[in-house]
Every structure is written in C-alpha cells, then in structure tokens.
Amino acid sequence: MKIFFSIVIPVYNRVKLVPKAIESVLNQSVSHFELILVDDASTDETIQVIRAIKDPRIKLIELTENGGNAKARNVGWKAAKGEWIVYLDSDDWFELDYLSNLQIWISDNPIEGFFWTGVRYINQSNNTTTESFWKPRGPLPSGTFFDELRIGTGFGLALKKEVLIEFNGFDESFRAAVDREFFLRISRFVSGKVIPIILVNLLI
Secondary structure (H helix, E strand, C coil): CCCCEEEEEEECCCCCCHHHHHHHHHCCCCCCCEEEEEECCCCCCHHHHHHCCCCCCEEEEECCCCCCHHHHHHHHHHHCCCCEEEECCCCCEECCCHHHHHHHHHHHCCCCCEEEEEEEEECCCCCEEEEECCCCCCCCCCCCHHHHCCCCCCCCCEEEHHHHHHCCCCCCCCCCCHHHHHHHHHCCCCCEEEEEEEEEEEEC
C-alpha cells in the first residue's frame, strides 16, 4: 500500500522526552504511515532509547555531525516515501486523532499545500496553561504572513512533499527562526489552511 503520511521527528538529546512523542505517533487511530526520526548527532542515550522501540514503521536516521534543525528536517523529508510530510518536535506529542482529522481535511481541501492545527500548551508540571489556534485574517496565498505569522513547525504542520521539493525545504544556513523563514518564503505562493481543532500538545 502506498504511504500517504510520513511523520518526521528531528531529535537531539531528548532521551527522556522522545518516547512520548513516538508513542503519540504509533498509537494514532490511522495506522498506515512511516515515522522517520532524524537524530542530529545526540550525545546522550537518545539513539539507544529509539532503537529499543520495536515497530516496523520506524526509520531511524543517524547524522554524524550536528547540523541544526533545518538540516534534520530536510534529511527527514528527503528520505520520506509519503505524499504528505508531517512534522512533530521531539518534546511534543499528538492527540491520537491527529492523523484521522488531517486525512479528512486533506480530502475536503485538495488544493491546499499545507495545514496546521490548534495547540495545547503544557507546562513542566503537566498542567495545561492555554489552548489556542491561529487563523490568518485573509486567505492564502498572500503576503499576510509577513505581518501576522503566529505558527511554526510545532503547530501540527503537514506539507505536501511537492511543496518542500519546489521550495528546497528549510534553509540550512539558519540556526534560529528556521520555520518562520520557510513560511515567509512559501506563503505568497502556496495555499494553506488551519484545522481549528486542538491536536498537538506543546511542552513549554
């Protein structure tokens, strides 16, 4: 069966946190996908923890030098077989119906090149601090992201792989604001839509 979703998790020294992120993917109500973990030359036991999780849907890519999150994200999508690339940060986790909701929205909105979702912010005591989703004032594509961008890759971002190919993915010369630069670059040309449901938990 052809793979529709490739979930990419860049990882660096997340030995205590990455198991929860992985579990939130493996336990999705939609079960046919691949999970690509790109380890950015971790110096702790992250790789051993990942290897201990036995699931044929997991693919681990080990980088020999730390290249930053832009490189890890690019390595992930370039290795992906799916039509849609989904990003999850290694300290965050999906709600278990994330992929099923995303699948519905993709089916209902076939012209869109990317989606993002609502998020729940969780503090270190495992308490919810706030929930929100951001919707731009005007439809995309437009220049609106230059004025009011409020999302990043941690907001349940899903992209058509062809969009990443067309725009050469993330700029690896950036070590910060990587996702912001990417959104600013694509938003004038690619249509995207918010899924107004809380589907991602962000650890703060």
